[in-house]
């Protein structure tokens with residue numbers, strides 16, 4: 001597997017050296033004949049999904065690569081995991097009111113992404129992440145690997161090989177499916193110990209997130225201490241917000257920050273010593289993008305998806321605020337660094353979220369209680385939940401006695417956050433898949449296969465306008481950087 005990646009990187013390096021992509025002098029010999037010609041005779045391009053003179057996507061991408069005169073210094077790809085378009089309206093109403101605008105509403109270029117895996121109509125994070133970073137169709141559960149077990153080269157790996165700084169930031173476990181696709185190659189996303197081992201060997205410059213459990217020799221089946229392995233490979237380890245601040249100040253160039261054993265905390269846990277997604281992203285940009293360095297950074301707002309799996313409106317509001325704060329910081333960064341490109345998209349929808357006529361933001365603010373919190377609080381005393389809900393919602397929401405009975409049964413009926421959400425979300429004007437519907441989608445637990453919006457700003461932002469397939473995203477990011485990928 002590694003041999004195949006090395007061969008591919010060798011070919012890529014030769015191309016890179018020969019094409020002299022970063023010098024304007026070198027560029028001139030690759031220019032299209034002249035601009036006037038293309039005005040007289042309209043050319044097919046990437047913005048037009050259907051045209052009279054279709055050219056292949058590879059031809060179109062090659063043409064765009066030849067037109068890039070000044071490559072982006074840096075690229076930031078933000079993946080808002082699971083965020084379908086319904087979440088955007090929901091967040092706008094809850095966070096800034098119907099007449100306001102979210103940060104995501106302020107992007108100058110909007111595109112649309114056609115999204116599916118190789119083995120079905122609906123993606124999980126593994127397949128979608130694979131597609132977003134390798135340009136090849138992925139299969140659900142598989143991390144940047146072919147059906148026959150060969151590693152697919154990722155854009156982040158190629159850029160690292162070419163001397164750019166690369167980083168991955170998430171508020172989930174750093175070994176979870178989406179971040180893993182950027183640096184690891186395994187047949188199943190559940191192989192998180194192996195993914196952690198591959199992380200340490202990747203040579204990437206910055207990793208920030210959760211998942212310390214998989215680096216700890218006490219919990220690993222092979223007993224390997226990945227913390228000391230990381231230090232041997234030149235990484236500084238950050239385990240707290242203070243550690244991270246110190247490392248940024250000291251200008252260390254290789255950092256692994258693991259701020260929780262599992263995913264970073266939920267808002268109801270009120271944990272203080274953890275950096276926020278915005279703080280981790282800002283730290284990563286300081287380490288990667290300072291001193292005019294060239295860089296790629298992936299940031300995952302990974303818990304939007306979890307709140308949808310949990311039918312958890314209260315926590316969805318909080319996670320959309322996390323996204324809002326992070327986008328505010330990133331938009332400021334790009335405004336101050338106009339040689340950087342920012343692309344924001346999701347990897348798939350989740351839960352078929354829709355807003356109905358009963359929608360009432362005030363009522364949601366007043367009544368929505370985290371279903372994940374309730375699951376946690378009542379998991380060992382399920383029978384007490386109906387009484388709690390009746391007290392909490394009495395006179396405000398009608399609770400269906402038949403649904404409530406599910407929580408007063410035997411312990412075999414394990415308490416699920418999404419089943420709690422089924423009791424009141426409809427009455428607050430938000431429809432999400434029921435617990436029963438989610439169970440019928442055993443691979444994705446309720447993901448959906450709709451087209452996904454792409455928001456972009458900064459240098460070469462127009463590459464991401466119009467309609468494109470998910471596998472074209474990394475090719476276009478490569479074009480923006482002046483790299484032919486794969």
Ligand SMILES: [Zn+2]
Nearest residue numbers: 081082125347
């Ligand atoms: Zn996902």
